[in-house]
Amino acid sequence: MAGLELLSDEGFRLDGRRPSELRKIRLRLGVFDQADGSAYIEQGNTKALATVYGPHEVLGGKGKPLHDKVIINCQYSMATFSTNERKNRPQGDRKSTEMSLHLQRTFEATIQTHLYPRSQIDIFVQILQADGGNYCACVNAATLAIINAGIPMKDYVCACSSGYVNNTPLTDVSYLEESQGGPVVTVAMLPKSEQIALFKMDNRLHVDHLEQVLEVASKGCKDMYAVMNAAVKEHVSRMAKSMECS
Amino acid sequence: MAAHSDHVKHHNRICVPGEHLGLESEYHTGPGTYRRNGSIYASLAGHLCSRTEVETELPALTVLQQEIQITVPRQKSLVTCKVVSITSKFCRCDILSVESVPLTETFRGMIRKEDIRATEKDKVEVYKSFRPGDIVLARVLSLGDAQSYLLTTAENELGVVLAKSEAGVPMVPTSWCEMTCPKTHDKQLRKVAKVQPHYIAYAS
Numbered sequence: 001m002a003g004l005e006l007l008s009d010e011g012f013r014l015d016g017r018r019p020s021e022l023r024k025i026r027l028r029l030g031v032f033d034q035a036d037g038s039a040y041i042e043q044g045n046t047k048a049l050a051t052v053y054g055p056h057e058v059l060g061g062k063g064k065p066l067h068d069k070v071i072i073n074c075q076y077s078m079a080t081f082s083t084n085e086r087k088n089r090p091q092g093d094r095k096s097t098e099m100s101l102h103l104q105r106t107f108e109a110t111i112q113t114h115l116y117p118r119s120q121i122d123i124f125v126q127i128l129q130a131d132g133g134n135y136c137a138c139v140n141a142a143t144l145a146i147i148n149a150g151i152p153m154k155d156y157v158c159a160c161s162s163g164y165v166n167n168t169p170l171t172d173v174s175y176l177e178e179s180q181g182g183p184v185v186t187v188a189m190l191p192k193s194e195q196i197a198l199f200k201m202d203n204r205l206h207v208d209h210l211e212q213v214l215e216v217a218s219k220g221c222k223d224m225y226a227v228m229n230a231a232v233k234e235h236v237s238r239m240a241k242s243m244e245c246s
Numbered sequence: 247m248a249a250h251s252d253h254v255k256h257h258n259r260i261c262v263p264g265e266h267l268g269l270e271s272e273y274h275t276g277p278g279t280y281r282r283n284g285s286i287y288a289s290l291a292g293h294l295c296s297r298t299e300v301e302t303e304l305p306a307l308t309v310l311q312q313e314i315q316i317t318v319p320r321q322k323s324l325v326t327c328k329v330v331s332i333t334s335k336f337c338r339c340d341i342l343s344v345e346s347v348p349l350t351e352t353f354r355g356m357i358r359k360e361d362i363r364a365t366e367k368d369k370v371e372v373y374k375s376f377r378p379g380d381i382v383l384a385r386v387l388s389l390g391d392a393q394s395y396l397l398t399t400a401e402n403e404l405g406v407v408l409a410k411s412e413a414g415v416p417m418v419p420t421s422w423c424e425m426t427c428p429k430t431h432d433k434q435l436r437k438v439a440k441v442q443p444h445y446i447a448y449a450s
Contacts, residue, residue: 036350055318056351067389112280112289116318118389119353147263150311152278152289155264192264192287229262232291236260240293 006165006177014176015044022160022172022220025227027140029148029235037149041141044174045131050141052149054121063120069113071120074103076138078127090126099135102198106139106159106188109197112152121151132175133161135200139188140224147232155190156228157197160220162187162213164205169216178202185210187217191225194218253298255305261288267307278309317347319355319386319395326407327355327397329380335359337376339384341395354394361387361398362437374423375399375437381408383439405439 007013017023023044032038037052058065065071076099077091090096107123123145125138139159146153163173163184170177178184183205188198196218205213261267265288267279275281276297278290288294292311299306319325319341327339336359340352362370376382383404390396399405402422411417411427411434419438420426426433 055316057353116316117320119318147291150290150316152280153263154280154282154287154289156262190264192266232262233260236262236291236293240260 004176004180006180006182007168007170011168013170015174019168019170020216020219022223023174025224027144027228027231029144029231035145035149037145037147037151039141039144039148041137041144043133043137043140043172045129046133046137047128048125048134048137048141049128050123050125050138050145052121052123052142052145052151054149055116055119055151056122058118058120065118065120068117070111070116070118072104072107072111072113072123073120074100074107074123074125074142076100076103076125076127078130078134082127082130099138102135102200103138103142106157106198107142107146109195110153110155110157110190111146112154115152130175132173132178133186135159135186136161136172136188136224139198140228144228144232148235155192155195156225157188158191158221158224158228159186159188159198160217160224161185162217162220164209164213169209169213171216171220183213185213185217187214187221189218189221191222253305255296255298257294257296259294260292261294261309262291263287263289267294272304274304274306276306276308278311279307317344317349319344319353321386321388323386325355325384325386325395325397327382327384329376329378329382331378332372332376334372337362337372338394339382339397341397342381355384355386355397356390356394357382357384357397357399361396361400364400374435376406377409377434377436379410380406380436383407383441399437399439402440403442405437407439407441409434409436 026042028040031040035051039050041048055070063071076096080087123142125142127134136159143157161173163170163182183203186200189196267286270284279286280289288309290309292309296305296307323344325341326343327341330338337357339355341355359370359372360367362375384397384399387396387398409417413429415429417425417427422438425436
């Protein structure tokens, strides 16, 4: 490991967190009026914006409408200014396409797709600043945006990543920790039913440690759920109050 | 829709997707909820309320949202649409609402010549039944091809409910196939709907 000590002898990480600590989360629902649903999330320095449109008629020659369920169209993009080196194009490269596909699979598992046959739901997520855990931030933001749009879901989807350094699992890895080449496990979970919607692993991890790392990631998802839940409840009650006033 | 003596009870509770609401033996599932393993869970974020339509039946749990309801047209559902264009074979329209729920975005629909009326199908002419701009009550026949929903007006209760004459005034139906302009007394041919009060479901 190139001189950087990811975990100090005192048990602190580079940014001063403990191994099982999430980064600071700030989130907002309903940031745009034009979209049917939108949300913004900050997880440490990773910032993501999600917008949801639909369900609407299937437009363009892109896909054929399915007779028994809704098409979920996900598009992931990274702002050109989101990384250290300016990106040439925000979307369409191999990495973004893969990420879009992962997001699509994740949300097909949780949105009640049978309710809106022959139509389409668009989910657009953009990373405004990338600092590790991009997929997680996107999933969390998109979940909030879907709730904001009033699209029925089986459960929330919360995502969290975890790494493994010096025999210690780390929650919610940042870019610095990701880029050291250690193993990173990403989990998207339905926290109430504890089902896993997506599971992804980068680099190698000994199978003996897998359970431990998975445990930490799912704990992270549940912590994430608590934060998101509080925000949604607050949003709903504020909406109700503003309705009563008007 | 219809004026049932609904008994609505508001539980003072905000629920979120995936939240456990009750048992299937105690409640029915309403909008915004779903069933799994004998229990009822929320699928939307909103306020919980239970509605009893018939005294003997179980109350239905629903999750109410502040925002408008979302639906899509289904087979056999009654839709209100606006005629966009006509050809000699069919008429194209935009679906504006499904049952009593207005849509935020329109869906494309199509009424074929043979689906305009139930009898004497071979004598139907599209231009004698609809004109662009008419508001038509129709039923979804099938989900049609990839392009649009197939609609039908082959029932007495279905057809044109609102049409404006060239003078810009809403015309008055004079028979099941004719409408008259009250201003110019101009007669125009339409497939007029015999409007049923319970079909017109908008708020009074």
